[in-house]
Amino acid sequence: MPSSGRSSRRVRERSHHASAAPRRIRLIMLGVLLAGSLGACTGGGDGRPPQLGAVARSDVSEVVEAPGTVSARATAVLRAPADGTVERLYVADGDKVRAGDVLARILSPDAEERLARAREADRAASGGVSVPAGADLAALQHRTDEAAREGFAEAREAAQGIPDPEQRALVLTAITRAETGYRTAADAARTAVARLNAGLGGLGATVSSITAAQRVQTRAAVGAAERTIGALTIKAPFGGVVGLGGPAGGAPGPGDLAGRLPRPLRTEDGLTGLGSLGVPGASPIAAGAPVSAGDAVATVADVSALFLDARVDERDVFEVREGVQADVELDAVPDGTYTAKATSVGSTPAAASGGGVTYKVTLALGRGTLAGGGAAPWPKPGMSAMVSMRIRDVRDVLSVPAAAVVTSGRESFVWVESGGRARRRVVGVGVQGDATVEITRGLREGERIVVRGADSVRPGQELDP
Structure with a gap:
C-alpha cells in the first residue's frame, strides 16, 4: 500500500x-x-x-x-483444499517456477474419507431408494424445496461479502451451477410424484425418478471429493517467483458458503468445482505442518x-x-x-x-x-x-x-x-x-x-x- x-x-x-x-x-x-x-x-x-x-x-x-x-503482472494465492498436513514441499521462498510445476502436496485423511463416503453413497443410490408405505412424497418434496430456496439465498448473500471480485464471481457461478442442478433433479421428482398421485404412473417409475434425482446429487458429491483429492497436489498456475504462505484475512469463503446450502447439494469439502479457493488464512508452511481448508500454502507472482x-x-x-x-x-x-x-x-x-x-x-x-x-x-x-x-x-x-x-x-x-x-x-x-x-x-x-x-x-x- x-x-x-x-x-x-x-x-x-x-x-x-x-x-x-x-x-x-x-x-x-x-x-x-x-x-x-x-x-x-x-x-x-x-x-x-x-x-x-x-x-x-x-x-x-x-x-x-x-x-x-x-505490483506483479499476475499473482495467485494457492490454498489448501482440505484439512490436513503438508506432506512435502518442493520449493523454497524465492524459487523460480514454471507453469505446472508441483509446489507442495497435502496429506488429508479427511478428504480421503469424504471421497470414500461419497462413493459409497453413490453406490447405494444406484441400487434404488426404499419408500415407506403411505409416505407423503409431495409434502417431503415441498419441505426439501423450501430448505433449498432458503439455503441458496443465504449462500448468495454471504458470497456478496467476499472482497476479491474474482473469488466472488467464481463462488456465485458455483452457487448458480449447484442451484440449476438441484432444480432439474427436483422438477423430475415432482413430476414423478404428481403422476403417481394422479394414477398416471406406477410406484416403480416414481421411485426411479427419485433415485435419478438422488444420483445427480451423489455423483456431484463424488466429483467434488475427487477434485479435492486432485487439488491436494498444488501446482503453479503460471511461471514466476514462489513464496510460501500468503495473505491472511477473515472474508467468507466457499467453506462458509457450502455450510449454508441444502444438505443434498453440499459436500463437507465445499462447493463443487472451486478447487483450492477458500477463506484467506495464514499458518506456518513447512513439511509436517498442519493446515486447514483455505489456508494459503504458496503464492506465485509473475514478475x-x-x-x-x-x-x-x-x-x-x-x-x-x-x-x-x-x-x-x-x-x-x-x-x-x-x-x-x-x-x-x-x-x-x-x-x-x-x-x-x-x-x-x-x-x-x-x-x-x-x-x-x-x-x-x-x-x-x-x-x-x-x-x-x-x-x-x-x-x-x-x-x-x-x-x-x-x-x-x-x-x-x-x-x-x-x-x-x-x-x-x-x-x-x-x-x-x-x-x-x-x-x-x-x-x-x-x-x-x-x-x-x-x-x-x-x-x-x-x-x-
Whole structure:
C-alpha cells in the first residue's frame, strides 16, 4: 500500500536531464542551473533589491505526483483444499517456477474419507431408494424445496461479502451451477410424484425418478471429493517467483458458503468445482505442518512485467491520460529513477488519508537507471514509490522562472526592464512547471525581466542592472 499520509499533488516543473538524481538533489541542481542561466538570486521580502535575468528558451514540464505501489503482472494465492498436513514441499521462498510445476502436496485423511463416503453413497443410490408405505412424497418434496430456496439465498448473500471480485464471481457461478442442478433433479421428482398421485404412473417409475434425482446429487458429491483429492497436489498456475504462505484475512469463503446450502447439494469439502479457493488464512508452511481448508500454502507472482498502482487525487485525475509518461522513484532505491507509462485510469474512488478521494492509475514500469549511470535493480512487488506523471511536456519554448510571473485576477504579467526602470507587461502563460513557465505571448527572447522579487516591484521603479 502507499506510504501513510502521501497524496498526489500537481508539480509545476522538473528538469528532464536531472531526473536520474534523487528529488532532494535534483531540486538543488535545478536552482543552481537557474541561478547560472538567469542571474537569479533571492529577492523581495528579505530586503534585497529585485534581480534581473534574460528571457530564454527551455523545456517545460507540468507534473502530477502520486504515491504508488509496485505490483506483479499476475499473482495467485494457492490454498489448501482440505484439512490436513503438508506432506512435502518442493520449493523454497524465492524459487523460480514454471507453469505446472508441483509446489507442495497435502496429506488429508479427511478428504480421503469424504471421497470414500461419497462413493459409497453413490453406490447405494444406484441400487434404488426404499419408500415407506403411505409416505407423503409431495409434502417431503415441498419441505426439501423450501430448505433449498432458503439455503441458496443465504449462500448468495454471504458470497456478496467476499472482497476479491474474482473469488466472488467464481463462488456465485458455483452457487448458480449447484442451484440449476438441484432444480432439474427436483422438477423430475415432482413430476414423478404428481403422476403417481394422479394414477398416471406406477410406484416403480416414481421411485426411479427419485433415485435419478438422488444420483445427480451423489455423483456431484463424488466429483467434488475427487477434485479435492486432485487439488491436494498444488501446482503453479503460471511461471514466476514462489513464496510460501500468503495473505491472511477473515472474508467468507466457499467453506462458509457450502455450510449454508441444502444438505443434498453440499459436500463437507465445499462447493463443487472451486478447487483450492477458500477463506484467506495464514499458518506456518513447512513439511509436517498442519493446515486447514483455505489456508494459503504458496503464492506465485509473475514478475516478468511489473506495474505501478498510483493513487491520484481527484483534483488531478482529469489531467492524467493513458500513454502519459512518468518518472518513478522507489523508496528502496533512493539513487535510481525508473520510467513508466500510464496504461489505465480507474473510475472507482478510494478515501484519501487527508480527506477527499483518490483514483487508481495503473502504469507499466520500465527499467531504471542509477545516478551514476548504471542499471537499477528490478523492483519487487509491494515496494513503495513516488510517481511523477508528465501531463504536459513542451520543448524549446520561450520561458521564464515561475517567480517572475505575477498573477492579478485573470491577468498574468511580468516586470520588464526598460531604460533602467520596471515596466508592467501582460503575458500569455502556457505550460506551468514547478520552476519554469512557458510564455506564449508578450515577451521576446533576450528581453530582461525581474526574475526574483517581482511581488515587491512598483511601476517605474529603478532596477539595478
